[in-house]
Amino acid sequence: MFKKGKTDLLEIKSIHELPGRIRFHCEALYYIREFNEEILNSLLSTNMIKKASINNITKNMLIYYDNTKLDKKDLIKIISEILSNYTMFAYKQKRKEDSKDIVTREREEDVKDIGKRLIINTSLIGYSCLKNNHIINTNLPIYNRFLNIPALGALYLTKSLFKDGIGGLIKNKRPNADTLTISSIIASILVGNSSSALTIILLSDIAEFMTSYTMKKTRDSIAHMMNLNDDFVWKKYEDGSVKKVLVENIKEGDKVVVHTGEKICVDGVVLSGEAVVDQSAVTGEYMPDIKKIGSEVFSGSLVKNGNIIVDTKRAGDNTVVSRIINMVENAPYNKAQIQDYADKFSNYLVPFNFLLAGATYLATKSFTRALNMMVIDYSCGIKLSTAAAFSATINNAVKQGILIKGGNYIEAMAEADTLILDKTGTLTEGRPEVLDIITVSDVDYKEVLALSAAAEETSNHPMAKAILSKCATEGIDIAHHGETLTHVSKGMETTVNEDIIRVGNKSYLQENNVDTDILENKSEELIKQGQSVIYVSKNDKLMGIIGIQDKMRDNMKKSLNNLRYQGIDEVLLLTGDLKEQASIVAKKMGVDDYEGELLPEDKAKSVLKLQSKNSKVIMVGDGINDAPALAYADVGISLGCGCTDAAIETSDITIQSDDPMALPAIMSLSKNTMKVVRQNFGIVIGINTLGLVFSAAGALPVFWGAVLHNSSTIFVVSNSIRLLFANVSNVRK
Structure with missing residues (x-):
């Protein structure tokens, strides 16, 4: 419903041809325009090509050639070989262009604030029922309809929506979901039904509370996983004195003293002392490392034995651990393609509600029926149908020692058809x-x-x-x-x-x-x-x-078989080791193909080559030499306790355990998530369409229209929250 068709960036298509003259189309031409002169010189160096020109805007190339010596297939082969030299650059530029379309983070409220609003709202609804304010009263003057307690309470509770609703309308020249919500609440008060306004807010806040609660659980799980609890550190001053200060007061250049059993709360370099440091929480390295003068240390590491003085290089939100936590906290807003389209689609539907309300009023002369057209909308449920599902999945994964840095990687994981594996530390235990x-x-x-x-x-x-x-x-x-x-x-x-x-x-x-x-x-x-x-x-x-x-990882072959069962068509081994060594491991693991003696850039080029053929690529690695390939893959996964910090930084998913069965577990969870998202779309569209039909027919009062609409939103959030408790451990056995 929301998917784009796949585009082969390097595919060359003939769009018009005459004898000795042919026009080709290639998407990559748009992204490599600064190399036009080089490309044309390379083409003209072929004696059989007489003349060539490139139009980067239309992504076309016009070629005049000697058709007595060269046919179209050979010509395409020549062009492909020349353009392949610019593959890496073309993909870099394409990703930059694509990143400009990412939807910015939505407004998010604290769980406690929403809880307070729910209490206030419930009290106001109770008061309204006691005073019979839930009965529509159209005899009151318009200004009096805004001056009763329920109406004033409704306006107070929606104050946070005004900035985004009205501000968005002014800035973007288009109403959004908040604009629609404000309009329906004001319209409810205008017709003298402030109880309906409160009901709209109440049910909307319940859905918002459930979503924010899911995100809070994700943050708590991440914090617990990284085990960052220290609020104070020992700071050494110029006069040699040492005092305990708040971590938040430490800045670059400060000297921090860390003793046995304490956590290192900054990134920096050891100035003096020696210590055995466990940095598994950050790098995944299973063996404690001996840190001496000049050694680099990371926030989140634990000093197992010894004392050191650290010169702070990065503190607070700039540390490696803070960046990891921030990436995962913001993961639901690193939007999947389906989530991005859902948001855009829902925003396009908002004006439709206003038009439908106007048309209903003109046809029926009923303000109540017209109001229902604004009360019942698709936008809220469609947006939450994706955001809540991805947030719940990320939370579930974190509990199992897996960091997923964005909802887009969940979708990409579910759609992947190609798996690339490093050898040392990935297929093998990494403990030779x-x-x-x-x-x-x-x-x-x-x-x-x-x-x-x-x-x-x-x-x-x-x-x-x-x-x-x-x-x-x-x-x-x-x-x-x-x-x-x-x-x-x-x-x-x-x-x-x-x-x-x-x-x-x-x-x-x-x-x-x-x-x-x-x-x-x-x-x-x-x-x-x-x-x-x-x-x-x-x-x-x-x-x-x-x-x-190096010993083969236990369960690795079982993991690969499970992944094939879930839709992986091709499994490849790429390694810097000798081809002979790669061949032995490839036979043991039953992979489809392998390459050995590769440099880091070679692995990255292999990833891009597969992507150019429309393959959705997962790359699994653990070292610095895997970092470029991890970055370019549709999903980069760092696996195991031997992962370097470079691999963790560049990967999209980090698995902190050594169990390869975590790979099919993530795949299973991702596919289940996309299944829930599709269910959510069906729930939202089905219930709200039914509500609009009954409302237009006059069979559904405004109050029950609000209940029906917000119930669909609550249903999709509840359906998504199931992912918090999805048991994927069976896959890992």
Whole structure:
């Protein structure tokens, strides 16, 4: 009902052709206009293309070519290859354009404020009944109809609507739902039925209360999940004194002292001291990290042992945890396509109510029937039918350790047909161990281990931890080393006694002129056994190789089968590991296709390539090298306790557990949510259409028209609240 047709951004269509002359249409041309000259030069460099021009507004390209040497299919292939170089840029620009259409956040009231209004309203309705004010009295002068207690109370209770209702009418030159509500309340008072006005407000507030309560529960669940309870911190002053102050008074540059058992409430850098810090609430990292001078720390982390002084870099709402909480708090307003269309559709219906009211009055000369046309409207129920459902689902997910950052990702999850998986830490547990160490002649395996540990000491990569763990169990001291350099998806580099130590994959060492052939056969044997091979070199000499194997996640294959059952047509594996290693894992997991030795940008391009074919893509990853792909996917999911903060920041859904069955659980919850949204549309449209028909016929009084309309709103909110208690744990067993 509210869906757009899918658009293939890179699809090239012939719209008009003559011999040697053809006009193509491609959506991407609109977004890459600054590269027109480059594109035309590339086309004209082909001898068989004589002339070319681009119209970015119409998204058309006119080509003159030698049709004796080139047919249309070959021409399309040439253009596709040239335009594919601008895929990333085109999608970036498209997303910027799309973001301009996002509907801004609706007015939201506090649960306590709505509760107070409900009490006042109930009291006024009770008073009205005692004084028989619920009986329509058209004999009173118009000004007196506004001066009785129920009427004044109704106007007081609607004061919050006037700003949005009247202000929106002036600003947008179009009435909105609040304008309609105010008009129906004033019209009710005008006909001497202030009780109807109070009833409209009462039932509307009940629906608003239920929606706000759902959002409050979501916030409370997030706060409990992140476990942020500290109100005070220890601040160190210039004179060396330390005093307890409110967290809200801390600003950038302040020095904060954190002791054993206390939470870190700011983002910053350790100035002095050393501590073991549990930062699982923020990064999902299952292992506590040792923080030393110069280490970065995050708000929400817990000091398990030790004392540190932190130089504050970000405080309050700017911290990593606050940004995460803010993203999830605002998730229901990060609107899904269906929610955005529902809001726009409902706003377009508001003028229809005014026109219908006017037409009814002209046809029947009955002010009461005309009033019913304004009392009964679709807009309220249609808006709440989506907002309440998405809010309830986000709350339910949070309780299960899953952060969903917007209702749009719930809809995208329900519609997804393609799943992309990273290998290390996603398909596997991310806790590998060293199985084999093979050295060149005259080199001791302990030296290889000590040197590799020196290069990997500062890395959080699971393979680095496997090497460090092996050193610890073997009682080998890590070699004293200099500064460490990270080459993403390639390896690590450091210095030991002025020797350059490199640890990484084969291609990385070969780039640095290290001969790896001497252990090539041994490396192939380890790979056939399913091990990942790490190469270790000193200067330009290969020292040895380390075989590391990561255990497959329990239930991962079961999770993938469940996802296929729910509508995922294609499952792909994209990894920075060797192709041979990727092949072994792909066979074990039964994925449809795989690619290995990919850089981060390669993964992102693979996502965009699939999207260009109209696939709805879910990307699941856990590391920094997954961040670009997570950001470009329709739904980016960071899975497991080993997720880096970069993955959490860029992903749309964060799963804090290691259980892969959470993936089909989210899919099930998302599909159930969209089912509830469709039910809600049916309830709202059905009940209100019935009410309008009976009201126009004069069979439904204004009071019962208000009851019928607001009941439909309460029904859809109640139907949505069921999602708060939806049990998806069975999927995860």
